[in-house]
Amino acid sequence: xxxxxxxxxxxxxxxxxxxxxxxxxxxxxxxxxxxxxxxxxxxxxxxxxxxxxxxxxxxxxxxxxxxxxxxxxxxxxxxxxxxxxxxxxxxxxxxxxxxxxxxxxxxxxxxxxxxxxxxxxxxxxxxxxxxxxxxxxxxxxxxxxxxxxxxxxxxxxxxxxxxxxx
Numbered sequence: 001x002x003x004x005x006x007x008x009x010x011x012x013x014x015x016x017x018x019x020x021x022x023x024x025x026x027x028x029x030x031x032x033x034x035x036x037x038x039x040x041x042x043x044x045x046x047x048x049x050x051x052x053x054x055x056x057x058x059x060x061x062x063x064x065x066x067x068x069x070x071x072x073x074x075x076x077x078x079x080x081x082x083x084x085x086x087x088x089x090x091x092x093x094x095x096x097x098x099x100x101x102x103x104x105x106x107x108x109x110x111x112x113x114x115x116x117x118x119x120x121x122x123x124x125x126x127x128x129x130x131x132x133x134x135x136x137x138x139x140x141x142x143x144x145x146x147x148x149x150x151x152x153x154x155x156x157x158x159x160x161x162x163x164x165x166x
Contacts, residue, residue, distance in 0.1 A: 083144040092123045109148050110135035127151045
């Protein structure tokens with residue numbers, strides 16, 4: 001047995017039919033790979049566009065437009081008139097010790113502090129509510145309504161000592 005002199009019947013050079021079959025299989029694989037990559041890339045582009053559109057809508061709803069982009073409008077007139085300082089000072093001031101029996105006298109509705117006998121209170125004549133002077137005066141300067149009942153305190157007061165028509 002001479003194994004070294006054996007001639008192989010299998011030829012190592014490819015035949016034209018095997019080359020064509022291999023090239024078809026390779027082109028099919030490349031085509032499928034390209035299709036898969038295009039699908040994946042398209043999916044990521046679509047997801048990115050949806051996220052970008054959502055982000056733009058959310059940001060637009062959270063932030064008001066810039067003033068330069070809004071049409072110019074004159075400032076709105078103040079709906080409630082301001083209280084006259086003289087009228088405010090004409091409202092009666094009383095000590096809490098003398099107002100203990102009055103309705104609603106016990107706690108200041110603005111600061112929620114209990115009244116003490118030495119506290120100076122202001123009585124709103126239109127509604128009869130009591131408040132600390134230090135609480136109600138700034139309130140009435142910014143809003144002329146009673147903090148409890150919202151009755152307007154903006155009517156001008158005429159002092160009792162003034163006689164009209166003379």
